[in-house]
Amino acid sequence: MYFHIGPYKIEHPVMLAPMAGVTDRPYRQLCKQLGASYAVGEMLSCDLSLLKTAKTRFRMNHEGEPGPIAVQIAGSDPKAMADAARHNVSNGAQIIDINMGCPQKKVARKRCGSALMAYPEQIKAICEAVVDAVTVPVTLKTRLGTDSHHLNIERIAQDAESAGIAALFVHGRTQRQKYTGKADYGLIKTVKQQLNIPVIANGDIDSPNKARHVLNETGCDGLMVGRAAQGNPWIFSQIHTYLMSGEKISRPTTAQIMTTLYQHVLNLHQFYGVARGCRMAKKHIKWFSAQLPAEFRFRELLTLDEGRAQLQFIEQHLLSQVA
Template sequence: MHIGPYALANNLIVAPMAGVTDRPFRQLCKRFGAGHAVSEMITADQSLRLTKKTQRRADFTGELAPISVQIAGSEPAKLAEAARYQVANGAQIVDINMGCPVKKVCNKLAGSALLQDEALVQEILERVVAAVEVPVTLKTRLGFCNGEENIHRVAEIAENAGIAALAIHGRTREDMYNGNARYELIRAVKATRRIPIIANGDIDTPQKARHVLDVTGADAIMIGRAAQGRPWLFREIGHFLATGEMLAPPDVSEVRAVMMEHLDALYAFYGEYSGVRIARKHIAWTTRGLQGGNAFRQAMYALESSADQARATREFFDRLAAQSARLVYDDSAATDGAAQNTEQQDETGETND
């Protein structure tokens, strides 16, 4: 899989997710076998460029190349300037968001709302591609409304504008995340376009990854929500695609080590106050469905210091390890609202898969 001059390590890509795919999470997924990762959405609004949140999202220190930065907005000139700014900041690939379905983004005629105006889509893509000398990619959906899917026209516009790769989530904006992703339209686009096509949506197991690649013929797959709390999913998928065999799930000691390392990275990246709050959702995602996880999370959400949070998490996994070397799940606890605490989403509410 190539994006412009860059040969990716494999065809498994971490989807951009606002409030999730920060530098610590991207690095973690790459360590577990993701061949590429796209940053959180960064607004093209220059007035927000110097905020702490935006600066953190544009922090790529120590990240494996190629560095891909997603930008979002609705004004071609501002998006072109944002692309130039991010390239000067170290971006090697610029990704444009036309897939986010949430109201705060769409109400500003950004994200998937742009799909309603194909002329504007064309102007944005042409302006951004012309503004930078690095590859420009596009993340989008099948269309804005069901029955009015225009992904074929958008894909043609993208290819003609010089877009280097196209990631397609198999739903419309109207669908949000409801129902099943529709891969047949992704397959149809792949059959008619020359640029690399990346299939996205509902890929949550190694078997599903194989199915989606086979059904769509896509050059790569993009995985989002399923990797929350399960970064080793990339390792499992990579092994299955290469061998046809399933890896055993990680044991408690490995998950404990990964979780504690991730917490340390979050505390260092965000600082004490924000680090604790950002960490809550990652802890919740990792422990969802595990025996005793519900009671642990309710107590963990109330902890305010990194020392207390880390100690409680370590003790939880120590208790699990004392019971079994393997992770033990409790089906009755799998839908207890883990990670639905107030810190789950950022100001956009986006959990874009």
């Protein structure tokens, strides 16, 4: 069930969706190790004046990450997007992804992300500019439209393919929905039938059964898992195994979850530095804890503000109980 994005072979259809503040390099590496076939980096602004900020430097760090290195950029000006694409390719990006799916207000206010769905001519211009600017594949992540009365994904998808976009990722919601309601896969199916490039479905894919249903319903080449992977990187191998064989593999044991959490917290400390890594680790601790039996969900761990204390707590109070 493999497909290609440009020259890059995607070994199986289960992919990690980009999520700002979540899919940093340590988490992308973890998800790939545990079964994700592909992962896209956190959204980067096309404003190159932000290159000196710590947040941007961390988001542009791909050192040691297995390829293909996919970088997502966001903006509304075709020239600025083209410049950002060139810069990221010079920094190691092997695939450029254009963000037209983010529904957040702070992004929409700048007419970026899914707010661009209201301006199909501008989308076409951005796609053409970015494709012309780089020699690597360019992909597009989008939604169905701005709201239920303006569902223009079919036109945008066709324009994107004509512009040279190499693959299309479609979240089955509108901008107005954000993450409420249910994803609608009907239009994704229509888009897949109309295009010759790979189409990947996104939205509400949270189990092996749901993954098979979405693939069967849409006929898509791949699936992107987003929120369901938060604290649950095992979902990629669970879905992949089920799609290949129909087998449902067991959930990770408490020991496996705790060992993985410990190593991930340590990796965050090493990547960001102990102080920043300690802060970044708290949301991951909360998400991973949701996978654990109730007796292992120690709230005290979320109150610790020193990196070594985080690791010692896991070692002493958690790992020792499941060794």
